[in-house]
């Protein structure tokens with residue numbers, strides 16, 4: 001595919017999409033814009049959210065044990081869930097890693113950063129290697145923490161410690177909850193993300209994730225265990241909200257498998273001919289590049305509200321630099337204003 005039909009490439013070889021990235025989903029627009037809304041809805045459902053919904057359905061049908069089994073915490077079902085979660089992540093993340101970073105099947109077409117992390121060893125990573133570091137953190141504590149929280153939630157449901165609404169009694173409400181899963185994720189992630197950008201937590205926790213300035217698939221869950229806890233904690237909202245364990249499972253799959261599009265590093269993955277999958281990833285790529293922009297992805301427009309949205313344009317770049325200058329000036333003024341000792 002000709003990626004220059006969709007974007008531009010600078011002299012370093014870095015590709016960027018031509019159109020600004022929307023920081024506000026069109027359903028907040030007044031007066032309403034039905035055609036834009038339909039186009040947005042299509043992108044909202046296909047392919048990613050539908051895929052994670054299907055993965056949750058498959059687990060619900062074939063992996064999650066009967067309620068009587070889940071009432072007791074026993075190694076059998078817990079280890080089986082851990083193994084299948086690890087296998088799912090290995091296959092799904094591994095497919096992107098293999099195709100785009102090991103085979104380099106589309107070279108740098110649609111790639112935001114022209115360089116490949118494997119060509120840039122760095123001491124910030126375990127074994128000086130971004131991919132090994134990310135994969136180890138994913139399997140050593142990412143998948144276990146995800147599984148532990150999921151097991152805890154299933155156990156709570158099975159023992160009647162959380163409201164379990166039945167589909168037969170509340171079909172409309174539960175369908176709405178399913179639809180809102182990405183919104184819950186976005187609102188939760190935005191809040192914990194702002195929290196871990198507080199200097200102390202950034203230094204000790206979130207900097208691990210930001211070591212990947214040029215993210216690749218295994219960067220998705222390359223996090224400190226505390227960030228994993230906060231990140232996968234999103235599933236626990238369903239123990240408080242009127243919901244049910246299947247929707248909790250979907251929420252967890254959205255977090256675990258859904259971390260990948262934002263970290264693939266390519267705007268589109270080519271499928272042959274003129275077909276490609278959209279990653280919708282530029283906003284989060286810019287977060288990895290500039291740190292203090294795009295804490296969320298725009299489904300819930302917090303960034304637009306609080307002035308931290310970067311849509312990839314030159315104007316947004318200028319606005320961001322002005323904000324950084326202001327921040328620095330305020331910090332200097334504070335220092336200068338301190339009484340001399």
Ligand SMILES: [Zn+2]
Pocket residue numbers: 209262263284288
């Ligand atoms: Zn990230």
Ligand SMILES: [Zn+2]
Pocket residue numbers: 193197206210287291
């Ligand atoms: Zn961050």
